Amino acid sequence: MKLNELSDNPGAAKKRMRVGRGPGSGKGKMGGRGIKGQKSRSGVAIKGYEGGQMPLYQRLPKRGFNKPNRKSFAVVNLGLIQKFIDAKKLDAGKAIDSDALVASGLVRRSLDGIRVLAKGDITSKIDLHVAGASKSAVEAVEKAGGSVTVTAPAAAASAE
DSSP states (O other), rough: OOGGOOOOTTTTOOOOOSSSOOOGGGOTTTTTTTSSGGGGGGSSOOSSSTTBBBOOHSOOOOOOOTTTTTOBEEEHHHHHHHHHHHHSSTTTSSEEEEEHHHHHHHHSBBOOEEEEEESSOOOOOEEEEEEEEEEHHHHHHHTTTOEEEOOHHHOOOOHH
């Protein structure tokens, strides 16, 4: 086999259409763009334009609102905390706070605080100090003999 004998399988690579290369090419003269008009010119971008009619994105009402000072919590499930305790990445004997969760690698960063949710089972007796916790998560931890302390003042009012 020589370099000049190398070739692709027949039909594997379709050659691109070269427009505007004479009448014999089948896409000559105006290159499939029609006659005159905005779309026949180069550098045209007509995205949501509807020929003068009010575009759809302007006809629909605006909805929603993003609170500029909203809090963003890092979410942790009880099942994952138990998994990390079993793997000896978290110490159930000590108080588990946001610093311990970040150090163990369970949470990448604590954002505005860590919120605990009740997905999964907790069997260890743990002492949690977090910014927020769902009612069912608090119940599950207390059922296992542990305690949950909600540290953020705004979250504490809603958790109880």
